[in-house]
Amino acid sequence: MIKITLKDGSIKEVERGTTVYDVAKQISGRLAKEAVVGEVNGNTVDLSYVLNEDCALNILKFEDEAGAHAFRHTSSHIMAQAIKRLYKDAKLAIGPAIDNGFYYDIDMDHKLVPEDLEKIEAEMKKIVKEDLKLERFELPRAEALKFMAEKHEDYKVELINDLPEDSIISFYQQGEFVDLCAGCHVMSTKEIKAFKLLNLAGAYWRGDEKNKMLQRIYGTSFPKASQLEAYLNMLEEAKKRDHRKLGKELKLFALLEEGPGFPFFLPKGMVVKNKLLEYWREVHEKADYVEVETPIILNRKLWETSGHWFHYQENMYTLKIDDEDYAIKPMNCPGGMLVYKTDLRSYKDFPMRVGEIGRVHRHELSGALHGLMRVRAFTQDDAHIFMLPEQIKDEIMNVVKLIDGVYKTFGFSYHVELSTRPENSMGTDEEWALAESSLQGALEALELDYKLNEGDGAFYGPKIDFHLRDSIGRTWQCGTIQLDMQLPQRFELSYIGKDGEKHQPIVIHRVAFGSIERFLGILIEEFAGKFPAWLAPVQVKLLPIADRHLPFAEEVAAKLQAAGLRYEIDSRAEKIGYKIREAQLEKNPYMLVIGDKEAESKTVSVRSRDIGELGSLEVDAFMEVLLKEVKERSLKTLFEKAE
Known part of the structure; x- marks a missing residue:
């Protein structure tokens, strides 16, 4: 007989030569019916696998990965x-x-x-x-x-x-x-x-x-x-919800054959993108980040120093300037290292939090391109945090909290994955052990459940990845936190410590949105194009019933503009029913219908995209609620449906 330790810790004795399937059947007929494969001492095996020695056994069903x-x-x-x-x-x-x-x-x-x-x-x-x-x-x-x-x-x-x-x-x-x-x-x-x-x-x-x-x-x-x-x-x-379809219908962006993988942002798309960046800057200013900008093109020497020339060149666009090799940056990190070196640093400067909304380019195969989700040019909301070894845990925890706050603003739930040292890594065993234990310790201190991805880290350090879950159950990898002890060493970064000697700082690389373009694509699909009012390119569509109602519509528009609200007036000679249907297709959060009654009483007939007719309101009363909705970055209308 041999001893089988099951997942719940119980021990089962079975005949030597028993298969995994036989064990499942002995436990219960239902388990045998639902079993797909087994896991013996951590290794996945077929149900026909023969057990000949003591082992730990887990019966896996379809619900298991x-x-x-x-x-x-x-x-x-x-x-x-x-x-x-x-x-x-x-x-x-x-x-x-x-x-x-x-x-x-x-x-x-x-x-x-x-x-x-x-x-x-x-x-x-x-x-x-x-x-x-x-x-x-x-x-x-x-x-x-x-x-x-x-x-x-x-x-x-x-x-x-x-x-x-x-x-x-x-x-x-x-x-x-x-x-x-x-x-x-x-x-x-x-x-x-x-x-x-x-x-x-x-x-x-x-x-x-x-x-x-x-x-x-x-x-x-x-x-x-x-x-x-x-x-x-x-x-x-x-x-x-396909963002490519909605992006075209809502005139947000264009994918043109003259630039495969290089999206063109149209005026309405730029409004949404800029609102995301405005929010990003607000969050980071509150968290004591400073913002920088680094060049898009840098020379080969820099990329050799960073290691990208040897580890990442197949994904980079290269060119010659004055007979010297250059590359268009595939990531912002090396430029961030040079920013650090522009001044002498002291331990008193740390933690030093530096953000960059940086444009990067990566060579992707044409078959892999997919709307805004997989492109060749995109904007990363990068940040680099330079710190002392004893500050690692607190800074990682701060970043996790910041990213958590960002995702909650958009209504996303997420799960976390910790990726460890890959095969083609740089650095010593000791450096990697410290880096991995620091990330793991921060996650455990925050009591965050996480999945371990062994060997899937960046070549210069382990990372924490955030996988968003959208409204229809799909997951998207967006935010990431990478702890790096290699680039500071390769770029010879230093600071003057309390002892008056030079030391090497630790660096965290992190993004919240990841790629702004990709995050926007996710949002388009998450909201099915129905952006909350604070993000919507057009927040209010004014619908005068006839030409004689245009003067009051323009009066309302002037008030909206003065309050910083975004609007459009549909002044076409079309029937009001047609105008409402068109505005609904454009997915504008609010429509204000203006006819004789409204022009005379100086009110507006309000229609919500999401809940329908709201009834007649004074302009100031309408604006007060909408401004509150925008200020709070509410995901839902704050108006109540008219009885």
Whole structure:
């Protein structure tokens, strides 16, 4: 017998040779039914995994991240099997599980169209009904190469060739279909009952634009049809909220072929962007930050000093000036280091909080560009905090509180992730240990739950990432806090300590919005284009019923302007019903209808975008409530619906 320590700490004795699935079945029939994979001593394994020694065991369901990953990984295999049945010449590249779904990259002569997805889905349903067992087997590298070469799977051969010669290569088989795969998977195809193929895209092999363009099929899957239906409904809602569509309709920004990845902000979009920046400056002034601006182009020597020339060059735009190499900055940090060096610093200057709303450029593949969410030029709300080692914890806690306040202003909830040292990092083990423990200590002092992402930090330091959750359940990584002991060393930053000697400061890199453009895209989708009054490009739309009502409309407009409120007058010779519908489509928070009665009584008939008719109000009374709404940065109207 062997001892199995379960998640709740209880110990279960089972026969040696018992599988993970058998243990789940012994615990409860329901658990066995819902189990997807297991976790043995922290490693994810198939349910068919045989237990031969004492261990810690956790049974994972679809609700667990590793469970959903395995479920959708199996879904990608079923899709690949269906494709191979329908298109004999198809060559498979990679087919991973991703957040909320899966995809497979395929190389074949037939150009897939949306109608083909229905055929593939139909074949997938047959495979599910066939109840094919997923069985793992392993081969030495040489045999694995021969095995895949005989199947003419050129991309799999290339992947195996990249592995060390002494590798043992794992495969999974279901019926006639075999795929190169590390796992894990569900036990049978019959478990993947609710799935949907969503769309087609192009993808360069290995993400390199020098390689062949492959066809990518995206899909999603769930254990229950009701879960799939809810997800598809969410996607439909997301389409309605698509910031690219709304950005065009609301005349916020333009994406033009003359500048792919370089968005053009239109007047109304600039209003929203500037209001975000105005808010950012207000928050940071209260938190004792100073603001600087650094150049967009700096020479190669700087980027070599920072390490970006060697670690990040493929993402940078480079050029020559006077026969010298320069680069357009992909981030603001190195310039911030130079700002620090413009003066002698003392320990009395710390903490020194320096903010920058800096324009940065990064080379993104054309296939990765997505509206304002993934661009090649964007504005980062950066800040660098220079401090003493003993100030680290307090400053990190202050930044977390600041970012928390920013997100609450927009109504966002979020979760936090801590990313630790990556493989291509700079610095010593001791420096990384101190940096990681400082971030972790601050999170624990604030009693913030967090997820640990091992090996996902920046090359110069660990980081805390903030992932926003929007109104339809999607998450977005925006804010980040990075603790850096490398750039101060590389740039030879120093300060005079209490002992009169030179010392090296510690630096925190941090952003709240992240990319202003991306944050704006998120807000457009979060609010479905219906910005709260303080952010709305046009807060009040004046709707005179006839030309004779224009003079009073202009009188009202003058009052709005004097109060700093943003307005437009619709003076077109159109019927009032048409004007109201147009204003509603423009998603203006308030509409003021002005006719004979209003012009005579010096009132306005107020209509709210969100709650409808508010009745007749005096202009000053309307402005008083709206100004309060704007000042408080309220997310909802402060007016009450008329009875």
